Amino acid sequence: xxxxxxxxxxxxxxxxxxxxxxxxxxxxxxxxxxxxxxxxxxxxxxxxxxxxxxxxxxxxxxxxxxxxxxxxxxxxxxxxxxxxxxxxxxxxxxxxxxxxxxxxxxxxxxxxxxxxxxxxxxxxxxxxxxxxxxxxxxxxxxxxxxxxxxxxxxxxxxxxxxxxxxxxxxxxxxxxxxxxxxxxxxxxxxxxxxxxxxxxxxxxxxxxxxxxxxxxxxxxxxxxxxxxxxxxxxxxxxxxxxxxxxxxxxxxxxxxxxxxxxxxxxxxxxxxxxxxxxxxxxxx
Amino acid sequence: xxxxxxxxxxxxxxxxxxxxxxxxxxxxxxxxxxxxxxxxxxxxxxxxxxxxxxxxxxxxxxxxxxxxxxxxxxxxxxxxxxxxxxxxxxxxxxxxxxxxxxxxxxxxxxxxxxxxxxxxxxxxxxxxxxxxxxxxxxxxxxxxxxxxxxxxxxxxxxxxxxxxxxxxxxxxxxxxxxxxxxxxxxxxxxxxxxxxxxxxxxxxxxxxxxxxxxxxxxxxxxxxxxxxxxxxxxxxxxxxxxxx
Numbered sequence: 279x280x281x282x283x284x285x286x287x288x289x290x291x292x293x294x295x296x297x298x299x300x301x302x303x304x305x306x307x308x309x310x311x312x313x314x315x316x317x318x319x320x321x322x323x324x325x326x327x328x329x330x331x332x333x334x335x336x337x338x339x340x341x342x343x344x345x346x347x348x349x350x351x352x353x354x355x356x357x358x359x360x361x362x363x364x365x366x367x368x369x370x371x372x373x374x375x376x377x378x379x380x381x382x383x384x385x386x387x388x389x390x391x392x393x394x395x396x397x398x399x400x401x402x403x404x405x406x407x408x409x410x411x412x413x414x415x416x417x418x419x420x421x422x423x424x425x426x427x428x429x430x431x432x433x434x435x436x437x438x439x440x441x442x443x444x445x446x447x448x449x450x451x452x453x454x455x456x457x458x459x460x461x462x463x464x465x466x467x468x469x470x471x472x473x474x475x476x477x478x479x480x481x482x483x484x485x486x487x488x489x490x491x492x493x494x495x496x497x498x499x500x501x502x503x504x505x506x507x508x509x510x511x512x513x514x515x516x517x518x519x520x521x522x523x524x525x526x527x528x529x530x531x532x533x534x535x536x537x538x539x540x541x542x543x544x545x546x547x548x549x550x551x552x553x554x555x556x557x558x559x560x561x562x
Numbered sequence: 563x564x565x566x567x568x569x570x571x572x573x574x575x576x577x578x579x580x581x582x583x584x585x586x587x588x589x590x591x592x593x594x595x596x597x598x599x600x601x602x603x604x605x606x607x608x609x610x611x612x613x614x615x616x617x618x619x620x621x622x623x624x625x626x627x628x629x630x631x632x633x634x635x636x637x638x639x640x641x642x643x644x645x646x647x648x649x650x651x652x653x654x655x656x657x658x659x660x661x662x663x664x665x666x667x668x669x670x671x672x673x674x675x676x677x678x679x680x681x682x683x684x685x686x687x688x689x690x691x692x693x694x695x696x697x698x699x700x701x702x703x704x705x706x707x708x709x710x711x712x713x714x715x716x717x718x719x720x721x722x723x724x725x726x727x728x729x730x731x732x733x734x735x736x737x738x739x740x741x742x743x744x745x746x747x748x749x750x751x752x753x754x755x756x757x758x759x760x761x762x763x764x765x766x767x768x769x770x771x772x773x774x775x776x777x778x779x780x781x782x783x784x785x786x787x788x789x790x791x792x793x794x795x796x797x798x799x800x801x802x803x804x805x806x
Contacts, residue, residue, distance in 0.1 A: 457650035460614050465643035465665040466717060479655045514806060 295492030334524075341526035345518045349527060352514035353534045356500040357511070359428070363435050363500075364493060370436065372482075376473060378444075379451055392444070399441035405502050408434040412506030423554035430505025439496050446492060451477055487550040494539050494546065501535070511547075563626060565590045565752050566721055572619035573606055573776075578604045582776040583620065583715065584787060588754060589722070593747050595763040595784070596756040598773035604756035607773070608723045611754065612645045624721070641669060645715030645723040647728045651710035652698040658709050659683070659694040665717050675714075684712050688742055704735030708742050715746075724755040740766075748780065760804055764788050772796045 323329060377385065377392040399407070411434035414548060418424045424430060454477050462472035504513035515527035566588040566620055573581040581603050588594050596604045606666075609615040611622055613629060629639040652661050662681040666672045670735040685691045688708050698706055707727050716720060722744065728736040728772045740762050746753065757763055761772055764784045771781040776794045778785060788804075792799050 296643065314782055359740060376618065455650050458653065460609075461647060461651050463614060463637075464640060464643075464645040464647075466637060466669040467665060468637050471668050475668060476653050480653070556742075 285368065297432045304424065312431050317519070336525045336529050338524055341522060342519075342530050345515065345527040348512055348514050348518065349530050349534065350461055352509060352511045353531075355428070355510040356534075357538075358499070359432055359435070359500045359508075360493075363432055363439070364496065365528045366436050367439045367443050367496070368489075370440035371447050372478075374440065374444035374446035375451060376478075378448060379473070381469070393455065394446050396441045399437050400445065402438070404435070404438040404499055408436050408502050408505060410434075411437065427506045429501070430502075431506055431508050435496065435503070439492065439499075442492055443489065446485050446488050447481065448518065449488075450481035453484045454480045469479045484553070487546055487553060490542060490546040490549065494542050497539050497542070498535055501531075564623070565587060565592070565625065566754070567623040568607075568611070568620065569623070570620035571607070571617050571622065573610055574617060574618050579616075580776050581610070584773075584776075584778045586771065586778060586781075588752060590752055591750045592768045593753045594753065594771060595764055595767035596659055596754065596771050596773055597758075597760065597763060597787075597799070599802075602773040603776040604773055605725050608645065608725045608754065609755055611721075612643050612723055629637060637669075638719055641717060642720045643723060644717065644719030644721070646707070646710045646714050646725065646727050648726045651713065652706055654698055656704075657695055657697055658690070660715050661698065661709060662713050665713070669719060671698070681716060682713070684716060685709075688712055688745075697805045703731045703737060703739045707731065707735075707739045711746070713738075713740050720752065722753045724753065724757070726756050726758060729758060760800070762790060772799065774799070782797075796797065 295544040316523040326332075352414075374392045374395060377388050378387060378396075402410075406433060412427060414431045415423055415430060415433070458476055458480070459472055462476040463469070467475065500510065504510055504516065507513070511531045518527040519525050564587045566586075568584055568586040570783055571581055571584045572579070584603075584607060586594070586607075594803050596607065598604055598754065606615060610617050617630050621628050622628070624639060624642060627634070627639070629750065630634070646651065651657075651755060653664070656664065659678060659681055659738070662685065663672075663674070663677040666677040666680065667674060672803045682691060682694060685694055688711070690705065690708060690712065693701060693705060698709070710727070727743075734758065740759065741752070743755065743762075755763075755767070769781055770784045770787040772779050772787060772791070772793070772795075774793075779795055780793050788800065791800065
């Protein structure tokens with residue numbers, strides 16, 4: 279169809295003019311209400327009786343400057359922890375999810391193990407797990423068991439997040455239409471081949487947004503390993519805070535985490551929106 | 563010896579008995595159309611033949627092998643059968659070409675180059691050569707079903723099963739898919755086709771079978787079953803579906 283010769287009617291022009299005016303009004307209203315709200319919050323905080331004390335304890339510029347270099351160095355430990363744990367978590371999560379989906383009798387013990395693993399480690403708070411692994415594992419005095427707090431914390435995070443990620447992958451596998459499996463089997467593919475070439479590629483694509491969400495969460499939870507003595511961001515902030523009687527390093531540490539997580543969170547939002555569009559959007 | 567023979571096949575889901583002792587023989591090069599109301603057991607029958615469902619009694623013979631016997635390699639049996647479903651045949655993450663070559667490459671271990679050459683030849687035969695690099699969601703429903711037929715044909719099956727392959731299509735797309743099946747008949751393919759398209763069944767079938775509530779009530783040449791059925795239930799069904 280050609281739109282040549284289409285002159286917009288007066289009615290349409292008037293309508294568009296009216297829509298423009300309405301849009302301007304909405305934007306003005308949004309600005310005013312935001313400014314008012316922020317003003318009220320600021321007023322309440324700044325006029326509160328404890329504000330002068332809070333300002334000195336949490337927002338002291340000299341303390342922020344003094345603690346910054348140490349915290350920045352410690353934050354590198356959190357990043358290392360996150361970057362090295364993540365790939366292992368993905369592998370474990372995927373393996374556990376796939377094993378849970380098998381039906382062959384040979385796989386029974388592995389299947390039982392996978393179920394026990396997810397049930398157990400999804401149920402135990404991550405902080406508690408960090409304590410148990412961090413103090414319990416070395417106490418066994420076994421040959422070859424690592425004693426470095428960094429490695430123990432790394433193991434605890436992997437155990438905990440592996441269970442979560444396994445469930446995410448399992449949801450992804452379930453989200454692939456069952457007829458896709460039938461179609462794979464009908465073409466002569468074995469159960470394993472159908473999983474590998476038909477189900478998993480689609481499943482993984484479907485769960486990328488929730489997976490990224492778990493990663494954001496893991497980035498924050500790397501701070502939990504401070505409780506077993508890993509010298510990372512929270513630990514360093516803690517040491518500084520208690521020796522100087524000032525909490526500003528906590529705020530500095532929080533800033534580091536925020537700066538790391540916000541980009542990933544935004545990226546996740548964008549991917550989620552894209553996959554929703556792909557599902558309900560333009561096709562046919 | 564029949565290419566495919568069903569002997570007293572029973573199937574139930576929970577309390578519901580879906581197939582009640584079906585007997586059916588399909589000879590080489592023969593085209594059998596299954597007709598009957600929704601829920602009469604047509605799809606279940608086809609799924610049992612392709613071993614996607616386990617029969618609860620009876621036997622299914624593919625050539626001289628009883629494929630319902632426990633311990634039979636189901637993957638091996640399925641490789642001799644091609645099946646096209648109503649929908650979800652194609653894998654959305656793969657291109658048309660990769661869809662067609664998946665089974666030849668992974669199941670029959672053909673080298674990529676050979677599999678692709680054969681696939682392109684087959685796609686060309688069905689007028690789909692220019693779609694080879696597209697993903698399925700770029701294709702019309704009719705084109706998708708034609709590609710699905712190509713996928714099933716890519717491994718040289720001895721029997722093809724069609725499970726209401728045009729039921730999910732817009733009316734103007736039905737013809738092109740049925741034409742593809744007609745083409746297979748001319749090539750001598752042995753086929754079992756569950757369909758709601760009575761005119762098509764009359765045209766393409768050597769034998770029409772009427773399924774009613776899990777019972778194969780009558781079968782015969784299309785002219786006889788569709789024009790002069792002996793069973794009251796068949797007549798009732800046909801008056802409902804045939805334009806008067």
